[in-house]
Amino acid sequence: MARTGFCDSKPLLDLHKKVDERRAPLRTWANACGPIDRRQPIADESRMATGKVEPEHRWERRLSMQTSEGIIMGFHEDSRTHTADGCVDEPVLLYPHGLQGLHSLQALVPSLLRHEVEMALEKLNLIWDRTFAWDMFLDMMRTQTWNSLPNTDLPRHFTDATRAVLVDWLIQVHEMMHFQEETLYLAIHLLNRSLRKIQVTTANLQLLGMVCLFLAAKKEECLLPEVSGLCYLMDHTYTKHQLLRMERKVLCGLKFDLSFTSPLHFLLLVASVAHCSAKVVWMARYLLELSLLEGQCVVFQPVQLAGAALCLSRQVLQEPPTPEGEAAWCLAYSIHVGSETVLLRIMQILASAAARAHSRETCATFIKFSGLETMHVSGHPGLKNASSLLGICT
Amino acid sequence: MAHATSIQYEPVAEIGGGAYGTVYKARDTESGQFVALKSVRVQTDQNGLPISTVREVALLKRMEQFDHPNVVRLMDVCATTRSDQETKVTLVFEHVDQDLKTYLEKTPSPGLSPERIKDLMRQLLCGLAFLHSNRVMHRDLKPENILVTSQGQVKLADFGLAKIHSCHMALTPVVVTLWYRPPEVLLQSSYATPVDIWSTGCIFAEMFRRKPLFCGESEVDQLGKIFEVIGLPPEEEWPTDVTLSRTNFPPLMPRPIADFVPEINEQGAQLLMKMLTFDPLKRISALNALEHSYFQDEETLTQKKS
Incomplete structure (x- = not known):
């Protein structure tokens, strides 16, 4: 593990020693995302239709190459050209299959999905007016494809390990500042792009990270920290003047492009459509945050990361399935974009990250998700051999 | 740097x-x-x-x-x-060399053809609908910042700048033309995306007239000129949060828009009046304007021909 100078500022934010005292409430609207009670006529109709069928055959996963599902396929056109592993991605679609007389239900899936997505966006407070919900969702799907990077290459003198140390430190600063979760994801996204766009010496890496967090806060937060406070957190290694100069450098380097479709939004959206339990959501959020530390994850689209985190979370927790839960999951799963291979690869990366999270130096996320508020998800025994779990399931 | x-x-x-x-x-x-x-x-x-x-x-x-x-x-x-x-x-x-103002000035008599105006208007509204769907309002739409390329493509410019500048604006009072300002801005009431539709209406009329529709010299004068055309709005439509009282204006009746824009066809006049609606909440949106029969008849005509 490459240790860099800025880890010396750790005593300032010693978050590791007093796990229980330092737990700050995660202030985010998304906390309320538990199972949602929906009594919608369309949903009920579909559940009644599926209720008569044998459970084990009711929903089957399969790859679909069809483009007949106009609504769901709408956004796949863009994503097809994005390849994470060199081959052309085919959309993964799950829909009821293998049953007679289900054509009407199949035809119902797009409108059902649309309805559920609209409900979820509203529930998550992401929209004010439901009329625009679906357009906004399609827009999210389209724009998120711009948020993956073409490769995992870092500038010569940086390694994934250095990057992980920096991200881990930013996660701690972010938590101490009580920022929104989105701010963290945006900050790391800006960092990933800045590292490739502007030249920074190793000595200025910490400054770059802090500026990315500061800019993310300017975009997302209502209350901003003082620049002098940020300099204090960096043990006055840099002056205010240097920080503001770096801010301009980053803004110019990124051409002021700070737009980002957060994987967290997709995670909460899919989880809400899938009626996931609070524990599944917390576990998925933990796994998704771990992805920030993994340099290999920058090539994946936000919606892929979110989907993989939720899939893995469900597999790790192994909650007893219910017919309604499975039906909702299948519907939600159709939001996934990309090949099954990509999905599995991300799940493997996350599983191995989770398996060694407790023993790594970069364990801010592990600690953050170990508390009662997050339902102790990071300490779940299932995570220790999550990789082998994946082996069996595939 | x-x-x-x-x-x-x-x-x-x-x-x-x-x-x-x-x-x-x-x-x-x-x-x-x-x-x-x-x-x-x-x-x-x-x-x-x-x-x-x-x-x-x-x-x-x-x-x-x-x-x-x-x-x-x-x-x-x-x-x-x-x-x-x-x-x-x-x-x-x-950089686009030409704006709508010079484009209109350069057009020889008797002015633009109705088809050309329709095409320009459709493009203008498309651009506006795009801005509005992205929560951006232009706030200062006028012929000078509507660019027209040599291929006749309309491009909106200077949008969104208003907000970046707003704090700066307060410090430096600048002369900004009032002619395209909607009543709610002139009255200093609250405003939103309908402001741009009003301006678009003024520009629509100007394309036929080749001169501005309302050329006021002050806020009150501008409002007076507007009411000469659309009539004095009813008491209940007058915004309550403004200092200027409705009684300052003579009780005028609306006059037919054809008196001011004689070349406009019936559908065009209908659309124009929906844009020049006093109440911003009742004013047509950019998206709905694009659906208006003024734009549709041409398509249906060509469909019938083919």
């Missing part, structure tokens, strides 16, 4: 004062293309670039990704420090 911008973009001419500072035509020394440079000076405090500037420019950047045909291209953004208190943000736009 300051040098980087000035080296890449070599100023050729000053093209306008503009409400928000000088606009330069410049040559991009890398590509040889002409660009329009708009610089905004923003006050920077101890916490660097103001949040509003960061957010607004980021929004312009984000919209740029959609590559809308009726919106001027934002090619580059740079930030340079002038002093500890001031940062200059330079927006580099594509």
Whole structure:
């Protein structure tokens, strides 16, 4: 593990020693995302239709190459050209299959999905007016494809390990500042792009990270920290003047492009459509945050990361399935974009990250998700051999 | 950094004062293309670039990704420090030689054909619908910032700048034309995207007339000129949060719009009146305007022909 100078500022934010005292409430609207009670006529109709069928055959996963599902396929056109592993991605679609007389239900899936997505966006407070919900969702799907990077290459003198140390430190600063979760994801996204766009010496890496967090806060937060406070957190290694100069450098380097479709939004959206339990959501959020530390994850689209985190979370927790839960999951799963291979690869990366999270130096996320508020998800025994779990399931 | 911008973009001419500072035509020394440079000076405090500037420019950047045909291209953004208190943000736009004002002036008598006007209006509304769907209002729409390329393509310019500049605006009172301002702005009531529709209505009429529809000299005079055409609005439509009272104006009845815009056809007149509606909540939206029969009849006609 490459240790860099800025880890010396750790005593300032010693978050590791007093796990229980330092737990700050995660202030985010998304906390309320538990199972949602929906009594919608369309949903009920579909559940009644599926209720008569044998459970084990009711929903089957399969790859679909069809483009007949106009609504769901709408956004796949863009994503097809994005390849994470060199081959052309085919959309993964799950829909009821293998049953007679289900054509009407199949035809119902797009409108059902649309309805559920609209409900979820509203529930998550992401929209004010439901009329625009679906357009906004399609827009999210389209724009998120711009948020993956073409490769995992870092500038010569940086390694994934250095990057992980920096991200881990930013996660701690972010938590101490009580920022929104989105701010963290945006900050790391800006960092990933800045590292490739502007030249920074190793000595200025910490400054770059802090500026990315500061800019993310300017975009997302209502209350901003003082620049002098940020300099204090960096043990006055840099002056205010240097920080503001770096801010301009980053803004110019990124051409002021700070737009980002957060994987967290997709995670909460899919989880809400899938009626996931609070524990599944917390576990998925933990796994998704771990992805920030993994340099290999920058090539994946936000919606892929979110989907993989939720899939893995469900597999790790192994909650007893219910017919309604499975039906909702299948519907939600159709939001996934990309090949099954990509999905599995991300799940493997996350599983191995989770398996060694407790023993790594970069364990801010592990600690953050170990508390009662997050339902102790990071300490779940299932995570220790999550990789082998994946082996069996595939 | 300051040098980087000035080296890449070599100023050729000053093209306008503009409400928000000088606009330069410049040559991009890398590509040889002409660009329009708009610089905004923003006050920077101890916490660097103001949040509003960061957010607004980021929004312009984000919209740029959609590559809308009726919106001027934002090619580059740079930030340079002038002093500890001031940062200059330079927006580099594509340069289009001609605006609607010169385009109308150059058109020989008897003016634009009804088909040409319809085409220009459709493009204008498409661009506007795009801005509005991205939560951006133009706020200062007028023939000078509607660009028309040599191929006849309409491109909206200067949108979103109003917000970036707003704090600066308060400090430097500038003469901005009132002619395209809607009643709610003139009355200093609250306003939103319908402001742009009013301006579009004024421009629509101007395309036929080749001169502005309402040429007021002050806010009150401008309102008076508006009421001469659309009539004095009923008491219940008058906004309650304004200082100017309705009784300051003579009780005028609306006059037929054909008196002012004689060449307009019936559907066009109908659409125009929906745009020049006093109550912003009742004014037509850009999207609905595009659906109006004024635009549809042409399509159905060509369909019938083929």
